[in-house]
Amino acid sequence: MARLVFMGRLEDVAGMGEMAVQAGPVEQVLAGLDPALAVELLGEKVRMALNGKLLTDMGGVVLVEGDELAFLPPVSGG
Amino acid sequence: MARLVFMGRLEDVAGMGEMAVQAGPVEQVLAGLDPALAVELLGEKVRMALNGKLLTDMGGVVLVEGDELAFLPPVSGG
Amino acid sequence: MNWRFCLRSAVAEVRLALSPFDPAAEIAGFNARHPHAGGIVTFLGQVRAGGGVEALELQHYAPMTLPGMEELARIAQERWPVEGLLIVHRSGVMVPGDAIVLVCAAARHRRDAFAAADFAMDHLKSESWFWKREKAAQGWRWIEPRPEDHEDLSRWG
């Protein structure tokens, strides 16, 4: 199993903060989600981090056992 | 009598912080001082304040009884 | 406090606070640790009282938020000769009056302290891994960065 993490407003869209998914190519993992959620996760302003490292390109990424893929909408601190 | 006030390094030059002087035209008052002190007081960077108000021009200023004329070298706070 | 949430170097201390912190005590402690600095600039951001906001929540993402703050402190120290730098940022649910963020910068010359604190705040605001939402009468609402926040960032080149 791998894990998807939804930060900020994406947590509201997903209805949960994280989700366990089958390991495999990211495209395949996303194809298995509610399409409304998948569309939001692929939004232009959403960044992704694999095990805490930003991905510059999700093409070809394959989640292996224990991986954590986080979806990061625009930040706002302070 | 009127009073001259020497701030900052001018106090060291004068050897005192203030000096009682006879009322009268400023030029006349300065002429009565030690010339070495008078030269410093007339230095380009020294400003003057009469009773707490900056003078833009000392020409024609006459000290009357109780006046306080302050000599203000470049400031440095903070 | 977990070791993951606290970094101390000779110059910088960076903390992610998971519960309320006392900014006045932090400032007093920072000042006491930096008698050699001529100038100390502090910025305190707090949840505004009286603006209709009942609560504010900041989320962080543990694998990235504190490392990002540490990197920010490192960059600020490289750019300005600071003698001390403290960054404390809350995560969790806050109420009006609660401190959100505190930045203290100590330097020999005041312009360096101002610049380092200002720089750190601009980057914490719109380039650190936090997500913010406010609770008002209408319920919770996520806050996205304003265009001004990005303009502020662009000042630093």
Next chain:
Amino acid sequence: MNWRFCLRSAVAEVRLALSPFDPAAEIAGFNARHPHAGGIVTFLGQVRAGGGVEALELQHYAPMTLPGMEELARIAQERWPVEGLLIVHRSGVMVPGDAIVLVCAAARHRRDAFAAADFAMDHLKSESWFWKREKAAQGWRWIEPRPEDHEDLSRWG
């Protein structure tokens, strides 16, 4: 404290301190008085420890120094929408570690608080009625403003 040495308006408080003051307590009090401000910037200037300076003296000229500081506070309030402004400046003889000047600015938006504090400090440094001398091993020496201080001032147009 003599009435001449303290001004309080709804927004600004300006003080000329003739004896040591506790900056941490001043900051804590200021923060507590401004729960409505989103951001509070403070600047503390202190006599540097360890720089070979044994003592520092600041002279003021009573008829002009506090009125000049009050005018500075008025101008800062006109230029930036601050909700609170505190300026405390020491006069007299100080030793390393003593506070010289404290500026606190509270505003809804952090950039206003930064600008008001920065502006006030630049003007206190080189355009307020103080004269400064330092005592080191060689004895007392009067300090004149540096060219940088005038450049700092010119930033404000």
